[in-house]
Amino acid sequence: MRNVSTTNRASLIAVLAVTLTLFAGGTSLLLSLTPSESLASIEVAADTISRDRQTFTLQPFAGRSETIEPEYSELGPFEKELGGVTARLSYRNAPDEDVDPMWVPTLEILVEGERLLTIEGESSGWDWTPALVQIAELDPRNRFPEVIFSTYTGGAHCCNDVRIATSTADAENWAVISVGTFDGEPTETRDLDGDGIYEWVSYDTSFLYAFTSYAQSFAPTTIHHLADRELIENTTSPDYHFVHAEWLKEQGESLSGFMKDTEYGNGFFAAYVAVKAVLGEFDEAWDIMLKHYDRNSDWELAFCEGGYDDAGECQNEKRYSDFPEALRALLIRRGYIRPE
Ligand SMILES: [Ca+2]
Ligand SMILES: [Ca+2]
Numbered sequence: 496m497r498n499v500s501t502t503n504r505a506s507l508i509a510v511l512a513v514t515l516t517l518f519a520g521g522t523s524l525l526l527s528l529t530p531s532e533s534l535a536s537i538e539v540a541a542d543t544i545s546r547d548r549q550t551f552t553l554q555p556f557a558g559r560s561e562t563i564e565p566e567y568s569e570l571g572p573f574e575k576e577l578g579g580v581t582a583r584l585s586y587r588n589a590p591d592e593d594v595d596p597m598w599v600p601t602l603e604i605l606v607e608g609e610r611l612l613t614i615e616g617e618s619s620g621w622d623w624t625p626a627l628v629q630i631a632e633l634d635p636r637n638r639f640p641e642v643i644f645s646t647y648t649g650g651a652h653c654c655n656d657v658r659i660a661t662s663t664a665d666a667e668n669w670a671v672i673s674v675g676t677f678d679g680e681p682t683e684t685r686d687l688d689g690d691g692i693y694e695w696v697s698y699d700t701s702f703l704y705a706f707t708s709y710a711q712s713f714a715p716t717t718i719h720h721l722a723d724r725e726l727i728e729n730t731t732s733p734d735y736h737f738v739h740a741e742w743l744k745e746q747g748e749s750l751s752g753f754m755k756d757t758e759y760g761n762g763f764f765a766a767y768v769a770v771k772a773v774l775g776e777f778d779e780a781w782d783i784m785l786k787h788y789d790r791n792s793d794w795e796l797a798f799c800e801g802g803y804d805d806a807g808e809c810q811n812e813k814r815y816s817d818f819p820e821a822l823r824a825l826l827i828r829r830g831y832i833r834p835e
Pocket of ligand 1: 636641
């Protein structure tokens, strides 16, 4: 093995520690390195990340983010910059017959000082619309951070409209992806596992109203990555088992409560079985659910398989005879378990 100075030896040890961490996380990114390779190449390798069997260079801004989240009635303009991308949020007055003024958010994005695009936010229909803008590295396949734009469009349990601006790998073209509308207020993306890349973290809305009312429903956490302008779900990936384990820990009191008093427990047991299935503990959770679920619930157990027509009528409604049957179907539909 080549000689290294004390300083370099220290950094070599640090790099090897990173290697072991990465290996423990399931990637073989650095396994081909031998002690004869130069320290410089090892250090470069430590600034990379492996995703979907590809290796990407981590940009200097990876792991950091900038957020704009105005307080009620603030009109801006607000401006933040990260990694050559500037986000400017301002409000324009777009009154209608009933509401005047009606302040609607508008996002401008500049890349390396050049104005790139303007995105008009959805209106809540109130005098002012909540909005959140975040610049963060979601996809390491291109050299710029992404811009997440969330606006609250009004209504209950539906209406956080999310769009993400992201560039192609060669940074020549940008696209705005409509992620969809989500329950709750605008929220930031997070780097759950500390690898420098932010994840889109939400919760599984298919559990809401499925077995009980909204207020009594529980839902597993969902995790998505952005990859080449597509959101890819990674909810059940072993990399994020710790997220589901945390959920279980937080719900410990709910579990013991619903094991004692089964009334309204089906919303909880549905999410509980799903989360345990992700962790490879489905059988144990299923038995607990069978023993303790609320047999007296009169919640309608049905799923609209064919979608809804223009009049809002379900095209093919599947009805279930009991809670376990309906739950098993949902778990299969959402990929928590495989069909037997
Ligand atoms: Ca990026
Ligand atoms: Ca991450």
